[in-house]
Amino acid sequence: MATVTLNQAQKTYPNGFKAIHGIDLKIEHGEFTVLVGPSGCGKSTLLRMIAGLEGISDGEIIIDDKVVNTVAPADRDIAMVFQNYALYPHMNNYGNMAYGLKNRGYSKAEIDAKVREAARILQLEDHLERKPRQLSGGQRQRVAMGRAIVRQPKVFLFDEPLSNLDAKLRVDMRLEIKNLQQRLGITSVYVTHDQVEAMTLADRLIVMNGGVAEQIGTPIDIYEKPASQFVAGFIGSPAMNFLKGKVSDDKKHVTVGDGVMLDLDHDVEAGRDVTVGIRPEHLELLKDGEGRINAGVRMVESLGAETLAYLDFGANADNVTLRLQGTHTFEKGEKLSLSVPASKIHLFDIESGQRI
Amino acid sequence: MYQSKWRIFTNHTILVLGSLFMILPVWIAFASSTHTREYIFQNGLQFLPGGEFFTNYGAILFDAEATKGRVTALEMLFNSMVLGLGFAIGKVIISMMAAYAIVYFRFKLAVPLFWIIFSTLLLPLEVRIVPSYEVVANLGLLNTYTGLILPLIASATGTFFFRQFYRSVPDELLEAARLDGAGPIRFFIDILVPLSVTMIAAIFIIMFVVGWNQYLWPLLMTTDDQLYTIVIGIKQVYNSLYEGGQIPQFPKAFALTIMASVPPVLVVVIFQRMFVKGLVETEK
Numbered sequence A: 001m002a003t004v005t006l007n008q009a010q011k012t013y014p015n016g017f018k019a020i021h022g023i024d025l026k027i028e029h030g031e032f033t034v035l036v037g038p039s040g041c042g043k044s045t046l047l048r049m050i051a052g053l054e055g056i057s058d059g060e061i062i063i064d065d066k067v068v069n070t071v072a073p074a075d076r077d078i079a080m081v082f083q084n085y086a087l088y089p090h091m092n093n094y095g096n097m098a099y100g101l102k103n104r105g106y107s108k109a110e111i112d113a114k115v116r117e118a119a120r121i122l123q124l125e126d127h128l129e130r131k132p133r134q135l136s137g138g139q140r141q142r143v144a145m146g147r148a149i150v151r152q153p154k155v156f157l158f159d160e161p162l163s164n165l166d167a168k169l170r171v172d173m174r175l176e177i178k179n180l181q182q183r184l185g186i187t188s189v190y191v192t193h194d195q196v197e198a199m200t201l202a203d204r205l206i207v208m209n210g211g212v213a214e215q216i217g218t219p220i221d222i223y224e225k226p227a228s229q230f231v232a233g234f235i236g237s238p239a240m241n242f243l244k245g246k247v248s249d250d251k252k253h254v255t256v257g258d259g260v261m262l263d264l265d266h267d268v269e270a271g272r273d274v275t276v277g278i279r280p281e282h283l284e285l286l287k288d289g290e291g292r293i294n295a296g297v298r299m300v301e302s303l304g305a306e307t308l309a310y311l312d313f314g315a316n317a318d319n320v321t322l323r324l325q326g327t328h329t330f331e332k333g334e335k336l337s338l339s340v341p342a343s344k345i346h347l348f349d350i351e352s353g354q355r356i
Numbered sequence B: 001m002y003q004s005k006w007r008i009f010t011n012h013t014i015l016v017l018g019s020l021f022m023i024l025p026v027w028i029a030f031a032s033s034t035h036t037r038e039y040i041f042q043n044g045l046q047f048l049p050g051g052e053f054f055t056n057y058g059a060i061l062f063d064a065e066a067t068k069g070r071v072t073a074l075e076m077l078f079n080s081m082v083l084g085l086g087f088a089i090g091k092v093i094i095s096m097m098a099a100y101a102i103v104y105f106r107f108k109l110a111v112p113l114f115w116i117i118f119s120t121l122l123l124p125l126e127v128r129i130v131p132s133y134e135v136v137a138n139l140g141l142l143n144t145y146t147g148l149i150l151p152l153i154a155s156a157t158g159t160f161f162f163r164q165f166y167r168s169v170p171d172e173l174l175e176a177a178r179l180d181g182a183g184p185i186r187f188f189i190d191i192l193v194p195l196s197v198t199m200i201a202a203i204f205i206i207m208f209v210v211g212w213n214q215y216l217w218p219l220l221m222t223t224d225d226q227l228y229t230i231v232i233g234i235k236q237v238y239n240s241l242y243e244g245g246q247i248p249q250f251p252k253a254f255a256l257t258i259m260a261s262v263p264p265v266l267v268v269v270i271f272q273r274m275f276v277k278g279l280v281e282t283e284k
Helices: A043-051 A093-103 A108-121 A137-149 A167-184 A195-201 A219-224 A229-234 B005-032 B037-043 B053-062 B073-104 B110-122 B125-138 B145-152 B156-168 B171-179 B184-195 B197-212 B216-221 B230-239 B250-280
Strands: A004-012 A018-027 A032-036 A058-063 A078-081 A155-159 A187-192 A204-209 A212-217 A241-247 A253-256 A260-263 A273-278 A284-286 A293-302 A306-312 A320-325 A335-339 A346-349
Touching (some): A018 A043, A032 A167, A032 A195, A078 A137, A108 A137, A260 A293, A306 A335, B073 B110, B073 B184, B073 B230, B125 B216, B216 B230
Antiparallel strands (some): A004 A018, A273 A346, A293 A335
16 A cells, blocks of 8 residues: 655656656555546656666655656566557566566465456456467456556556457456556556546546646546546547537527537636537437527437437537437437536636636 | 369479478488498499498497598597587577567667677678687686687577567566566576576577587587587588498498487477467467
8 A cells, every 4th residue: 555646746758758747646555546538648758767767857755755767677666558558478477577576586376376366356367377379368457457466566567458458358357457556556657548437437537638637536526527628538438529609799609510508607707719518418309499599410420228329410520429328219410409507517728728 | 272283293292392402411411321442433422321330320320430530530529419408508698688688678889789799690600710719718718618618608599589689578477477476597597597498498499409410619619529529420421421442431420410300390289389470379
């Protein structure tokens, strides 16, 4: 159990590229923190800085009240699970798990006890004598996790551990990781670009973009109150709809698309140009003529449990996605009558993208 | 892939002819080495083996007189073995370590140093043989195994192969090892060396054969018969074939030739599977 604290952690590469622009973060005991963001946003770099595989250019990384900026990776008492497993191919699975303990001078008996215990937790007991290449992807990933847990480290670091697995296995392993982390209660930092993984695993979510933490909060906070247009568009699937809008003179409405008026419940100055964000699942389908919004259907995708319809909000607006439970049959060009509760409308500054 | 019968036939014909072309001279040498010298002198080279196998090979192996020198073939085989093994093992070790430094340690001039090493690939040993001789002579290492082996064990080829191999080892393996508390030496011994086994086997075979077949270098370095390698021995025997007005010792010369080629062939046959694997695929 440990806390991890970042104080203005920065990373500048020798070629002048600034990968991390100063991040402040405190991860509590036993907390599962997920770093999420598009590729190149610096999330892996940040994780590798915590691991000590990348140096830190400025600021501090503190594990349990101890500044570890210059401490070697092996001495930080952390363990890491890699995307491609990074198992030693010439050692059997037992050897893979035992290697770190051996280098730390544990006795044979201790190593054996710890490895067997980890194998039991991960259901790998029957595979200890085999080589990594004789295992399936999911089993290899478990061995990699075994290698991490045998040492009982202060912090677990996961670098996109599920990206190499197929979709079904990914869901299983996701649950398993969450389960394991809760059972062991070890502080964890998990990097992913998959927002479903991020939402489901995280106690606390950090959405990163361009080397900056755009928002830090619980997954639900981030879903309900995205701090910026970037976060709003990144979290949630299908992605949030964005429309250009203008706040009406009485501040009660915002006009989007070809003169569609939406109710507004925000404290915002009259006549301001804004970006309006609406999640696809927050558009409500009403009977003909009852809704404020009338939009034609451009395309329909039926997924069985839900239906996605792409709507025409006028010539100067992109497709607007509508997400409905169950199956619906719409004709192409059919006019739908819709509304959005004022509380579900997000406004963002046109320039900065910040939430209003 | 579908292949017509005609095509299979042609392919096989070419391959069989090619193999015969390579093997026949060796076979003739072998068959001729098992006759008496009088028989060969009268009847020329032979296709079928005769009855003198044990006599001829025994004489060559244990009787210094048969090799026209003061050493037996057995001693020369031993010298060649020392040279071949020392050459190959030394080269493997040195080039592995050089490549390890070049790939895994960031130091100034690493890249230019590598290219300097690489460019020496283009220079055959013979180019530097005189200065190398001078160095060995000044160090007082003439007529020693050390002098024979040491100046040759730096290997640009080996360094290059190992560099390419190390570069293909995923970085995560190094990082995982660092997290597991393995320092540079541990990582090298515990992870890289076991991963390179097939590569080591391949380089070892190539270098052993090259070392075994060295001619000019041992010829210059050794004036003492006791250090003659078998390749020099062959030359010596053939040189003295017509000396002394006797019937030339063709069978024994052939026997020595055959014997000289057995150890490299054995090494290749034994290590062949690892060798091919090392060149074709690498287990990562």
